[in-house]
Amino acid sequence: MNNEIINAVNVLKFEGTILYPTDTIWGIGCDALSNIAVEKIFKIKKREYSKSLICLASNFKMIQEYVSIKEVDKLEKLSKEEPTTFIFDNPSKVSKYVLGKLNSIAFRVPNNDFCIDIINSLGKPIVSTSANISGEKLPLNFSEINSKIKNNVDYVVKHEKNKNSNSSSRILKLQEDGVILKIR
Numbered sequence: 001m002n003n004e005i006i007n008a009v010n011v012l013k014f015e016g017t018i019l020y021p022t023d024t025i026w027g028i029g030c031d032a033l034s035n036i037a038v039e040k041i042f043k044i045k046k047r048e049y050s051k052s053l054i055c056l057a058s059n060f061k062m063i064q065e066y067v068s069i070k071e072v073d074k075l076e077k078l079s080k081e082e083p084t085t086f087i088f089d090n091p092s093k094v095s096k097y098v099l100g101k102l103n104s105i106a107f108r109v110p111n112n113d114f115c116i117d118i119i120n121s122l123g124k125p126i127v128s129t130s131a132n133i134s135g136e137k138l139p140l141n142f143s144e145i146n147s148k149i150k151n152n153v154d155y156v157v158k159h160e161k162n163k164n165s166n167s168s169s170r171i172l173k174l175q176e177d178g179v180i181l182k183i184r
Contacts, residue, residue, distance in 0.1 A: 052100030
């Protein structure tokens, strides 16, 4: 296994935070089930607790451990078209800080083997929020990430530092009646 994956997972297991590349943008991550770790991210980003955070899972089976999904095949198909974050209501077992004020959760299955390997090695979802101070512009690559972010996370992954970020994922909200609303 890649040393960067081992190092990142070791930090995550002990409620630490990581700065890492995803299939969309550079993100700040932690164990999505740890209140302590998620609180660290809010402090690093200077983010309001009323705002929710996106979580990454390695597959839809993992997501189903936290939310009810009626049409998995449909979501998998949408997810393969382009990076897609799905918002679900009434989640369970995740940090209360991930949910924000609406008691909903956003999950995405990344199209990135490095991220999938981290998640599978940890055995649970990780938070993935943009690597910027709240209100600042998104960094297009590692060199544009604010030094306050780099200095305050517990571990900076040394993988794909020269790669430019892609755009953020689209966001779809799943209604209880099966209707899918496009948020972004």
